Amino acid sequence: xxxxxxxxxxxxxxxxxxxxxxxxxxxxxxxxxxxxxxxxxxxxxxxxxxxxxxxxxxxxxxxxxxxxxxxxxxxxxxxxxxxxxxxxxxxxxxxxxxxxxxxxxxxxxxxxxxxxxxxxxxxxxxxxxxxxxxxxxxxxxxxxxxxxxxxxxxxxxxxxxxxxxxxxxxxxxxxxxxxxxxxxxxxxxxxxxxxxxxxxxxxxxxxxxxxxxxxxxxxxxxxxxxxxxxxxxxxxxxxxxxxxxxxxxxxxxxxxxxxxxxxxxxxxxxxxxxxxxxxxxxxxxxxxxxxxxxxxxxxxxxxxxxxxxxxxxxxxx
Amino acid sequence: xxxxxxxxxxxxxxxxxxxxxxxxxxxxxxxxxxxxxxxxxxxxxxxxxxxxxxxxxxxxxxxxxxxxxxxxxxxxxxxxxxxxxxxxxxxxxxxxxxxxxxxxxxxxxxxxxxxxxxxxxxxxxxxxxxxxxxxxxxxxxxxxxxxxxxxxxxxxxxxxxxxxxxxxxxxxxxxxxxxxxxxxxxxxxxxxxxxxxxxxxxxxxxxxxxxxxxxxxxxxxxxxxxxxxxxxxxxxxxxxxxxxxxxxxxxxxxxxxxxxxxxxxxxxxxxxxxxxxxxxxxxxxxxxxxxxxxxxxxx
Numbered sequence: 001x002x003x004x005x006x007x008x009x010x011x012x013x014x015x016x017x018x019x020x021x022x023x024x025x026x027x028x029x030x031x032x033x034x035x036x037x038x039x040x041x042x043x044x045x046x047x048x049x050x051x052x053x054x055x056x057x058x059x060x061x062x063x064x065x066x067x068x069x070x071x072x073x074x075x076x077x078x079x080x081x082x083x084x085x086x087x088x089x090x091x092x093x094x095x096x097x098x099x100x101x102x103x104x105x106x107x108x109x110x111x112x113x114x115x116x117x118x119x120x121x122x123x124x125x126x127x128x129x130x131x132x133x134x135x136x137x138x139x140x141x142x143x144x145x146x147x148x149x150x151x152x153x154x155x156x157x158x159x160x161x162x163x164x165x166x167x168x169x170x171x172x173x174x175x176x177x178x179x180x181x182x183x184x185x186x187x188x189x190x191x192x193x194x195x196x197x198x199x200x201x202x203x204x205x206x207x208x209x210x211x212x213x214x215x216x217x218x219x220x221x222x223x224x225x226x227x228x229x230x231x232x233x234x235x236x237x238x239x240x241x242x243x244x245x246x247x248x249x250x251x252x253x254x255x256x257x258x259x260x261x262x263x264x265x266x267x268x269x270x271x272x273x274x275x276x277x278x279x280x281x282x283x284x285x286x287x288x289x290x291x292x293x294x295x296x297x298x299x300x301x302x303x304x305x306x307x308x309x310x311x312x313x314x315x316x317x
Numbered sequence: 318x319x320x321x322x323x324x325x326x327x328x329x330x331x332x333x334x335x336x337x338x339x340x341x342x343x344x345x346x347x348x349x350x351x352x353x354x355x356x357x358x359x360x361x362x363x364x365x366x367x368x369x370x371x372x373x374x375x376x377x378x379x380x381x382x383x384x385x386x387x388x389x390x391x392x393x394x395x396x397x398x399x400x401x402x403x404x405x406x407x408x409x410x411x412x413x414x415x416x417x418x419x420x421x422x423x424x425x426x427x428x429x430x431x432x433x434x435x436x437x438x439x440x441x442x443x444x445x446x447x448x449x450x451x452x453x454x455x456x457x458x459x460x461x462x463x464x465x466x467x468x469x470x471x472x473x474x475x476x477x478x479x480x481x482x483x484x485x486x487x488x489x490x491x492x493x494x495x496x497x498x499x500x501x502x503x504x505x506x507x508x509x510x511x512x513x514x515x516x517x518x519x520x521x522x523x524x525x526x527x528x529x530x531x532x533x534x535x536x537x538x539x540x541x542x543x544x545x546x547x548x549x550x551x552x553x554x555x556x557x558x559x560x561x562x563x564x565x566x567x568x569x570x571x572x573x574x575x576x577x578x579x580x581x582x583x584x585x586x587x588x589x590x591x592x593x594x595x596x597x598x599x600x601x602x603x604x605x606x607x608x609x610x611x612x613x614x615x616x
Contacts, residue, residue, distance in 0.1 A: 023510055030512045031425050037417035038426075038436050041486065044479050045439050048450065051457040111351035119348070134602060135359055137533065139540030141569045142591045145576055146362045149369070149584065178362070181355050211341045239447025241543035242569075246576055266449045266543065273456055273547040287547075291453045295446065302445040 055288030089252035094264040100173025109184030117192035136182040147175035147247035167249030169262040180233040191225020224312040231305040241266040370588030383553035396571035406474025415485030444483035452547025468549035471561040492526025525612035532605040542569035
């Protein structure tokens, strides 16, 4: 009797242990699978860096880094003496057009954000905010088409009478600004909305007006988020390809005059790499060098943004 | 004397009040001006696209293939079909991988371990990489090099999948985080294993946010031009891809190649194709809103 009950108890315990170990085996298998999925994003980064670096190193085996970083002529597709690999014109095109864009997008985006966060009625905000987000996600090819077929011929030539060429940096830059305005407005508005109400009420209690509250209390309090919004906008403009490819022209330039043609790093890559470009040539390698430069620029901006946010963030409550 | 001083200071106060008012007025003008400028420009963009493209918008445009010989009867069937296939492929790739990564980071990862922190930082950085760089990755790694698929539909879908993966992970994590801890504790207290808790409580609870976020990410993927240009999508093919290993094109690529055409008929058809693309994106946004309302959980 006694012996029987011990064996059955033992059997039950053995069953339990077996069930638990089968269960925990399944549990750790699942955890392992999920971890593998997470590793894929690390693998992506590694693949990007490795492919870019590989070709970049091979490129610098043939072209001196000095000629690349300090050269003022970018003509990699020509041959013989005409060929030159100075990246400065591409960097200039990228930053100059981004600058034109930000000249439009920063005031427009920030003023729109201040309006939505501090002045607009809840109803207005609830309708405008989703529209902003929709616009921020519009395909950039449509913006490029707009720049080419409307901004250049109608706005710049007919309305303002500026003698721009068919492909020009001004139209591309302005439309770049239009593209990033909704992004800046939306992200900066989020930052300002997260400033606690008590700060506003305190300022009102001390006799401040609405404008003073918006500009001297809410704006500084949300500064870290606002700077992050601006960097995000700049980074989108720097990486934007098709608008400049379509409307900005395809010849690099270091001119200050925005009515001529420009090329950016991203638009050079898209103009040159079309799938049919022969592998292993210097021409093929230029795509990777320029891609690596662009990658580093955006990585740097992202690092600055993270630093700014973590350093100046105000934590409430 | 004192009376004079009081009057002076009162006057100064009034002037300051006036100045504040004037400043508020100037700011109002600036603010409304800036908003009006941005809205009018964006409105002009949409109206201009519709005005240029609408005349060519007919059933023929959906059914015909791009044609150089007969521009008036040219259509965008191959591009529309290609875009829909790309969307599907991207979804098949990005939904399981994105959700699995988000679940790992939110539910399983020990944040004190360096490798888990590295994965997080890595995803943030990937989200900031320009789309054209993903095109280079696709060209060197998927089309040629290790995978060597050639410029085919599968390569396009994978490239776009990698492009939106970080965004999908970020939105999925946010919706997982929105599920309150009490739900998890309740499930564990009732004897659920971790995976039972995650799969039966957390995932359904996070469904609304995930579905919405994923649809919006997919709509971003199909609007991309640069990566597909770089990996070498076909321009104006007169056939639909019949399998994963076939050449393909997509609406943004078709719009781009029509924009480059000297024939003004094609330049207008670029606008028509833009309307179709915008229509697909609007429909996806609509579906996202419906899904959000349908599955939304209040805790």
